[in-house]
Amino acid sequence: MSATPISHAYGVGLLAVIVGLGLGLVFYTGFYLPESLAKPSVSEHILHPTTTLEIEIVPGAVIEGNDSYVPNKASVILEQNNRVIWINNDDTPHTVTPDHRTADSYSGDFASPGVIKTGETYEFLFTEPQEIPYHCEPHPWMTATIKIEKSRGI
Numbered sequence: 016m017s018a019t020p021i022s023h024a025y026g027v028g029l030l031a032v033i034v035g036l037g038l039g040l041v042f043y044t045g046f047y048l049p050e051s052l053a054k055p056s057v058s059e060h061i062l063h064p065t066t067t068l069e070i071e072i073v074p075g076a077v078i079e080g081n082d083s084y085v086p087n088k089a090s091v092i093l094e095q096n097n098r099v100i101w102i103n104n105d106d107t108p109h110t111v112t113p114d115h116r117t118a119d120s121y122s123g124d125f126a127s128p129g130v131i132k133t134g135e136t137y138e139f140l141f142t143e144p145q146e147i148p149y150h151c152e153p154h155p156w157m158t159a160t161i162k163i164e165k166s167r168g169i
């Protein structure tokens with residue numbers, strides 16, 4: 016009787032849905048995912064700078080008027096010292112917090128995750144030029160600036 020054409024149409028429809036899902040999956044895993052997971056390409060010289068810049072949170076930094084972050088106006092040159100490490104040598108926990116939300120397109124958000132305890136460090140790899148004023152969250156009078164500049168190609 017006439018049950019065959021109906022089930023045939025149903026079968027074709029189902030097949031189309033399966034093929035559609037399959038193509039969608041191929042596109043998603045083959046094109047969309049790799050693109051969205053890829054980090055921006057950064058030169059090896061920037062990823063592996065020759066030196067690390069150390070910024071010390073000096074003993075007594077917690078007291079208003081004292082030196083806090085030393086050097087206070089740090090200068091970073093890409094490919095040279097763009098890996099920066101803050102070390103807390105004060106006996107009080109401090110943070111490294113940008114005045115305005117700041118991100119590096121390779122390394123992500125710039126800010127210490129919570130406080131840096133005495134003797135602990137916070138490290139960040141800068142990969143693009145920018146100037147960042149930052150402060151200590153619990154002690155907002157502790158302020159400093161870090162400026163990242165392009166390599167002059169010496």
Ligand SMILES: [Cu+2]
Pocket residue numbers: 077108109110151152153154157
């Ligand atoms: Cu502090």
